Amino acid sequence: MMNLGPIGIWSLSFLAHPDKGEIAEAAAELEDLGFGALFMPGWAGGDEIFPSLERLLAATEFVPVVSGVVNIWKHTPEDVATAYASFEREHPGRFHLGLGISHEVYEPVRYRRPVATMGAYLDELDRAERPDLRERRLLGALGPRMLDLARERTAGSHTYLAPVEHTRSARERLGPDAVIAVEQHIVLEADATTAREQARASMADYLTLPNYTNNLLRHGFDEDDLRDGGSDRLVDAIVVWGDDDAIAQRVAAHREAGASHVCLQVVGGVEATLPRESWRRLAALTDKGITK
Template structure:
């Protein structure tokens, strides 16, 4: 199994296709490794190719797709790219896979069956199950992650979900939930930052249905999320508040926490916050 360490960074900004951003991305990746993070999770439906420049400028940190959309990338092509990247950087690339959402995919149909077929294709091409994880939320996808991959990378979840996911995965599979962070001690401002981010996800049934399983109601999804929901899925406050949330996930069975720092710039690189978290969490 790929070793992602205990804490990583989840970021859309680190997978930018803008030519002018390439140098800053490399610098940021190198700094994350120096700061002691165990993994970089590339958000925004990345391809395998987005991991390559970050792997090239680092020597230890794992780079993962968080997650690759199976509707957008052919399994055979992904397998070829995976083989090349893994040969060049052994033990440092993790293929995170997800079935996305009906609202975002034109030919969306039976995501569980589609994922099974995709994994069959990766198996046939020789991609080791130990080098891939699933963006699993519900029971069936978690069981598939247990049986066909190294584990699960759930997104927009609470520690209560982490506990249930650990039960479904068993003791030996990787469980690496994404954890949203707002480093702001002002409640009104912190929750406003969180809601600006959460509003998009409150319209996606994959996420809202999962939250309903954990006691939230439709009322909690209005206007970017109720205070109760925001406080449950976003660790806001100082670094100590983030530490408590990471500990809650770890106590519930998580092996790794993928921290997504939320600011007003969704695609930006919050490097000052990454430094503050690394120092406060004692990663070095």
Template sequence: MALDTALGTIGIWSGALRVDGPERLGEVGEAARELEELGYGTLWIGGSPGVHQAAHLLEATERVTVGTSILSIWTYEAADVAAQYAALAPALRERFVLGLGVSHGKLAERYARPYSAMQTYLDGLDGAPVPLPASQRLLAALGPKMLELARDRAAGAVPYLVTPEHTAQARERLGAGAVLAPELKIVLDTDPARARATAREFLSLYLALPNYTNNLLRLGFEEADFADGGSDRLVDALFALGDGNAVRKRVDEFLAAGADHLAVQAVVPDQRNAPLPRAQWRELADILPLKG
């Protein structure tokens, strides 16, 4: 099955799907099975997960694709990633997609020459005893050079913190044959001020990371847009805010701009300490085009 078909139209992105210890295996496995039954095509694990963490979700489900979004090349060695992929049962391997990226200088001590480092990392995946094939890997590409590498050395791109305008530019750079699967944050709240406050609370972390702000500057935003958690213009561009109709409109804008798949992230107040947002996932399942 082609990767764009395997991903489906809509997936769920969540750092809460990452399991670091046995105490949450049951809870997260149950949530993964519900997401599969709701019709989401892919479960994206946030927070630089490893293949071993994707394995938990693969084992808990039967059909859904499971991806890392994103695995940091500074945290996991290419040889180890390929070996863990090879150790998966063949049926689970078929449902796995490796989303990988160069992370950020503030988060990775070894960060240096990210483009060259990614090339070397892909060489390592290709040269492993059991290669992790280009057809099952996507790069967290934002700028032109990394997008071209995603086109040439992977199945496509999984951009994070982007707009429909970036999606259109990425599609042009990737060409028609590559997979484009951006992420979109959603706040289901019909009070505009409260929805923006929730978005700003979550966005503030990312506005301290130059890889993201540099990309936003390329898209026409200004330094002033990054102050105080983000201007209204920036927040409204990066999030889908409001009721079901407003959210569906934003999702359709990404798909019309050239996305094959959209990884949606339900954002709630105090997101980093929140449980799995299962009520929001259920509500989104009734709003979004899960069946294509």
């Protein structure tokens, strides 16, 4: 039921850009360019997350729109089920729900037993939702126990800031049929020094969050890699930069490791803008197979 296609776009600008009309125009263009899905973050969206998702759905005709991810501390299961029902009435079959547990640093009092908490949230959602939503939801899952929950209770996982090695281990854990939608940071810059500087800026906040750093430590990196904005080895594993061949090779690596879908996030000082020229460049890589 969840066919996202091989390649999509993940963008903070769908939520943060001030010109709502331009967001709609950009979404329609991305659909025309052939991207398989549009992912919008929800962790910082507050009350704006569902209106912003509706804006993307209304601006497009057939491309799936995915929340990547709705923060379960900010939205009750009843709120999520109500929003889903509204989207399903107006745009049947096109909205897919990504849910996430957030981070302890943001929820220091309530953040306890995250896997059990997510399981209880899904229990409430199951009581409130339409039956088909279970097959159209993903968990923001990095650790093994959250991946297990994703396998048992949802269509699969939406991973973020994760190397190819994690995609491979996630596929082994989730099995052959689950959806694995992988976010991939991209810096469209060929100079190594400039590209890594922009990449480190985009990674800085994430490297303060244990959910991400613990995942990196589980997949081949050590404490030295996490220091001073990240080692070159870490930066290059998380953020693909360079020419079109480099981007295509990284996408292919995730796909070969088991990703169902790779959603591309253009970073490097443009996170809250609408990088439409960059998106057009990515869409033009059809001869390298990354949008097919």
